[in-house]
Amino acid sequence: MPFTTSEVEFEITEADSGAVVIVRISTPIGSLACMAELVEEDQGRTLRTIGLHVDDETLGPNGLGVAGLRDRAGGDGKDGLRCDRR
């Protein structure tokens, strides 16, 4: 189920001068916390996430799903999805 832009909120936490960030994504059905190293590629047109971890904070397992997450990420540049909760 796609969400409208106004229904999705991003809160980004940057802890140091490195490229690892935590992004909390709030959706109408719950929130996710993601952590990854971000690298800009293709002259800034592509944002690549390396070593992505996803915690479901209020969503149950697969509450949003990989497809939904990919849709929200708006791209396919991920090198792989590290799945901590199976």
Place this chain on the structure above:
Amino acid sequence: MRSSLRERLERLGPVQGVVLVESGSPATIVLRRGRRDVRSVAAAGALARRGVPLTKAKRAIESLDAHASAVLSVPRLESLPALCGELEAAGFAATQVRPADPVDVRDLRGALGLTREQFALRYGLDVDTVRHWERARGGRTPDLAALRFLQAIARDPEGMARLMEVDARPASAASFGASDRPRPRSDG
């Protein structure tokens, strides 16, 4: 973070720094997985709030895929139980590496009932060095490595003494046990 990357992120939502715990002391912790399903982001956040760079926290957590434990320097530990509680909720376990507290060598030796020479021989130390450590005035303080060794002796005197010994028997006999206990009999 590069300014161009930060600008891109700011288009998504507010970019903020980690809110650190108010105060705390430096500590070294050992991190382990507590269960199979973990919340890595929550654990990294707990470490970052204690001043651990997020990159280091992430690397340490990821290293647990291949290793049993990871050691981390935590710049600002306000309470070990508080950190352990947060990590446990995220599926991890943590312990603190014992601080390098001073050891009274004379008291330690006395508790073991050893003369200075026996103590030095038992643990492979130089007797003059032990004498200097015990001298109340003008003596030398054990350096960090020696202090850690003395702490280990205080904690497990027999075990540390065993580590100083060489067993001349073949490896298979030595691994059977120093006391040569008989194997438990199987009645099956």
